[in-house]
Amino acid sequence: MNELMNQPARLPSRSLVTIENREKISITGIKQVDSFDESEISAHLENCAVSVYGQGLHISRLDLDNGILVVDGFITGVEYSDLQAHQGILSRLFK
Numbered sequence: 001m002n003e004l005m006n007q008p009a010r011l012p013s014r015s016l017v018t019i020e021n022r023e024k025i026s027i028t029g030i031k032q033v034d035s036f037d038e039s040e041i042s043a044h045l046e047n048c049a050v051s052v053y054g055q056g057l058h059i060s061r062l063d064l065d066n067g068i069l070v071v072d073g074f075i076t077g078v079e080y081s082d083l084q085a086h087q088g089i090l091s092r093l094f095k
Contacts, residue, residue: 015045022075024060025052030069033062041071044083053077 015029027043027050034042034049036059041052054075061070 017050017078019075019078023072025071025075025078027052027069027071028067030062030064030067032064033059033069038073041069043069048083049081051079051081053079 015027018026029045031044031046034044036057038057039053039055041057041059043050052071052075054073057071057073059069060072061068
């Protein structure tokens with residue numbers, strides 16, 4: 001029997017997203033921040049990427065040791081994407 005079938009599936013680390021009145025977003029489980037400006041912040045979680053969209057965005061707290069990102073501004077959207085697809089887009093832009 002295949003040994004891989006006997007191993008438990010590896011669970012991803014937990015992530016929590018909290019949006020307060022579209023003015024503040026807190027995300028846990030952050031591994032790194034890829035890019036940021038006043039309209040978009042892109043970051044990596046363990047197994048995916050997350051982008052925060054809005055106006056006047058400002059990183060008010062970044063603690064990579066504990067995986068915490070807090071952003072202030074007017075939040076218009078949050079998008080998760082596959083990490084491989086996210087990296088593929090970035091690599092095409094910087095070729």
